[in-house]
Amino acid sequence: MAVVATGGTGRPEKREAIARAATAVFGREGYVRASMDAIAAEAKVSKRTVYNHFADKETLFLSVALHNSAELTERIAALMARYLDRVVDLRQDLVDLAVERARAVLSAGDHGALGRAIRAEVTNIPADVLEAWLDAGPIASQRDLARHFTTLADRGLLAFDDAALAAEQYTLLTFHGVAERSFWGALPVADEEVARIAADGVEAFLRIYRAPAAG
Incomplete structure (x- = not known):
C-alpha cells in the first residue's frame, strides 16, 4: 500500500492547498497526464513545496482520492441514516434516499471529476491505490447500505438471503441509470428524470425484496 503522508514539516494550510489543487488537476487531466508541475502551479506553490508534503505523484493521488472518497461516503452515510434509521413509509423512504444519493453524486464537483x-x-x-479508493468509497457505501437493510429485515420490512446482494440490486435499480445518463456527474440530469428512475427502481426492488408481512 502506498503511504498517504510523508510526515513532512510543511505548513498544514499549504498541504490543504496542494490537496485542493491536486483534486482539480487530477480530475481535469487524469492520473497519467497530470504532473507535479501543474499541481504546484494550480496551488501557487513551488514544486519543492509539493514534494515536502507528498513523496511522489502516486502518494499525492492516493491521499486526495481517499479524502474525496471518504467525504462523499460520509455524506451518503448521513443520507442512509436519515431515511433508513426510522422508516415509516418504506417505499417513500427508499425513493427519497435514492433521489438524494443521486443528487449528492451529481453535485460532487471536483470530487466527482476525480x-x-x-x-x-x-x-x-x-492497483493498491484503486483498491484503497474502492474500499473507502463505493464498497464502504454498499456495506453501510447492507447493514441498514439487515436492520429493516429484522423489523420484518425486507426479506432476503444476502444483504450485500440486496444492497447491490438497490443501487443498480435506483442509481446506475442516473450515473450512466449523467456520465457520472459530467452532465446534468433533470430532477424529474432522477425521481422517475428512483421510483421505478424502488418499485422493482420491492417486488423482489419486500417481506410478505409488510404488505
Missing part, C-alpha cells in the same frame, strides 16, 4: 478520472483510467491507476 471519480470520473479514476474510472476512465482504471488500467493506469496503481
Whole structure:
C-alpha cells in the first residue's frame, strides 16, 4: 500500500492547498497526464513545496482520492441514516434516499471529476491505490447500505438471503441509470428524470425484496 503522508514539516494550510489543487488537476487531466508541475502551479506553490508534503505523484493521488472518497461516503452515510434509521413509509423512504444519493453524486464537483478520472483510467491507476479508493468509497457505501437493510429485515420490512446482494440490486435499480445518463456527474440530469428512475427502481426492488408481512 502506498503511504498517504510523508510526515513532512510543511505548513498544514499549504498541504490543504496542494490537496485542493491536486483534486482539480487530477480530475481535469487524469492520473497519467497530470504532473507535479501543474499541481504546484494550480496551488501557487513551488514544486519543492509539493514534494515536502507528498513523496511522489502516486502518494499525492492516493491521499486526495481517499479524502474525496471518504467525504462523499460520509455524506451518503448521513443520507442512509436519515431515511433508513426510522422508516415509516418504506417505499417513500427508499425513493427519497435514492433521489438524494443521486443528487449528492451529481453535485460532487471536483470530487466527482476525480471519480470520473479514476474510472476512465482504471488500467493506469496503481492497483493498491484503486483498491484503497474502492474500499473507502463505493464498497464502504454498499456495506453501510447492507447493514441498514439487515436492520429493516429484522423489523420484518425486507426479506432476503444476502444483504450485500440486496444492497447491490438497490443501487443498480435506483442509481446506475442516473450515473450512466449523467456520465457520472459530467452532465446534468433533470430532477424529474432522477425521481422517475428512483421510483421505478424502488418499485422493482420491492417486488423482489419486500417481506410478505409488510404488505
